[in-house]
Amino acid sequence: MEKTDPAVRQGRHRPEGIVGWGVDLADKDRPAVPKERTPPRLAHVPHLEEQHSSVRVLHSNERPGLTPVYGTTVPPSGLSGGMRELAFRYSENDIRHWLILLAADRVNVGEGLLADLAHGHIPNIFAEMGAASEWKYNRAGFVKKAVIASALVGTAVYLMRRKRGLRG
Template structure:
């Protein structure tokens, strides 16, 4: 491989399996910061590198790719899935659909991160609904640490309780006001 090419992992037409290939350097030069390690003048940490390097003579081989048997999300800035990845909570339900949308966007787009945060919140609601369907009533206050907050940060707990009560009270007031107006007409 010459200086104008580097190894990349591309995906087959189905998007499921990585395929190794070489691509010309010019294909990626439009990405700011890409190839910073090709020339030492472009490396911000170069003057502070150790001489000699710490792990001289170390031989490392890329680990065997983990099998892809579920949907794995990866950045649009990177050419494929890393050799090893987590599979503890595969995407599912509405939160999975929201993540599908988020991972179509670039990481430097605020919508990507906001959608991922929103998907996490939706996943919490899905988990509570799943518990209720299985006949388990979750103790939401205990799971959110209300007992520990009351014990170790009583002022914060009281402040949150007052704010939550005010919001619920205002919502109830507005609901009743709307119901009274509709009853008149």
């Protein structure tokens, strides 16, 4: 009598070469179950000394306090800091939380540019955005982006001049 795989007898086949195949099978049918085990939970976690901060640290309103360790190198400040504080009033599952944080990042870039100018440093935006590497390694992408940016700026200038001409 010919031996056949139980999965084949049950009408299932075991495809070879498909990464992750079988992860949703019952434990008795999973090929790696004897070797699998979840990482063991730590029975004893030593109490970490609470970190003290001299700057405002924002944290989720879903959490009662701060985590034991957190970063304080860039505290929230200016308009972007106010936007971040507003974002953390909302739950992390609320889209407003994330959209406000994204907008705050963009505002923070503008604040950084203004701070550079205020200190007499003219930023080299071309180099800081990695344009030299883009030109060297992705010339077609660079040209495409430059054409699109030029078209958008040209359209904006045209519309502003046209609007100014209609008013005058």
